[in-house]
Amino acid sequence: MEGREFKIAIIGPENAGKSSIMNALFGKYVSLVSEVGGTTKMPIKRYWGKLKIGRTKEEPEFVNLVFVDLGGLYTTTDKQSPIMTPKVLEKTFEEINDSDMVIHVIDGGVGLLRSFEKLHHLLKFRYQKPIIVVINKCDLLNDSDKENLKNYVEKRIKNKPIFVSAKTFEGIPELLDIIIKYLKR
Numbered sequence: 001m002e003g004r005e006f007k008i009a010i011i012g013p014e015n016a017g018k019s020s021i022m023n024a025l026f027g028k029y030v031s032l033v034s035e036v037g038g039t040t041k042m043p044i045k046r047y048w049g050k051l052k053i054g055r056t057k058e059e060p061e062f063v064n065l066v067f068v069d070l071g072g073l074y075t076t077t078d079k080q081s082p083i084m085t086p087k088v089l090e091k092t093f094e095e096i097n098d099s100d101m102v103i104h105v106i107d108g109g110v111g112l113l114r115s116f117e118k119l120h121h122l123l124k125f126r127y128q129k130p131i132i133v134v135i136n137k138c139d140l141l142n143d144s145d146k147e148n149l150k151n152y153v154e155k156r157i158k159n160k161p162i163f164v165s166a167k168t169f170e171g172i173p174e175l176l177d178i179i180i181k182y183l184k185r
């Protein structure tokens with residue numbers, strides 16, 4: 001395929017809506033969504049499409065955008081998820097390590113977990129990953145919830161989060177926009 005691959009890994013706790021966000025980004029059902037945690041185990045890799053990122057007509061540059069939906073590494077109580085058997089954990093980290101960008105999904109109803117705060121720092125400083133922080137389920141939050149959560153996240157991980165809802169699609173076009181702008185920078 002013409003153009004290099006640009007792979008974005010979606011990380012977050014169980015039930016934060018990682019698979020739902022993946023589906024919203026694709027505008028169709030590409031990854032299984034469930035009310036019970038631990039549905040996605042092995043990474044689910046899906047090809048989104050080809051983007052032209054080059055500025056010149058003479059030498060057009062393309063990337064093949066790929067998203068990888070991952071199993072929740074930790075539960076909402078900061079415990080390692082029971083689905084993360086050694087083999088699944090190895091595969092999950094292989095995908096994160098190999099990704100060009102990470103979407104860190106925070107469950108708006110739960111908030112930023114310590115386990116993910118640590119992982120976020122590890123990915124940012126040791127793995128040098130560009131990270132987009134997304135607070136999902138914003139349809140369940142009122143303005144003051146949003147303000148408090150945003151301030152907390154900014155203070156803890158020094159990263160400006162964007163609010164999305166995989167249910168109402170609020171913030172999904174903005175999320176795609178941030179990714180495309182990053183690619184075209």
Ligand SMILES: Nc1nc2c(ncn2[C@@H]2O[C@H](COP(=O)(O)OP(=O)(O)O)[C@@H](O)[C@H]2O)c(=O)[nH]1
Nearest residue numbers: 015016017018019020033034035137165166167
């Ligand atoms: N209200 C609301 N519910 C959501 C949203 N995104 C996901 N959910 C629900 O949260 C649950 C877990 O979603 P899922 O995508 O399977 O989470 P994952 O485990 O992180 O992949 C399901 O019951 C979804 O319907 C959202 O933006 N708003």
Ligand SMILES: [Mg+2]
Nearest residue numbers: 018019039040
């Ligand atoms: Mg899932």
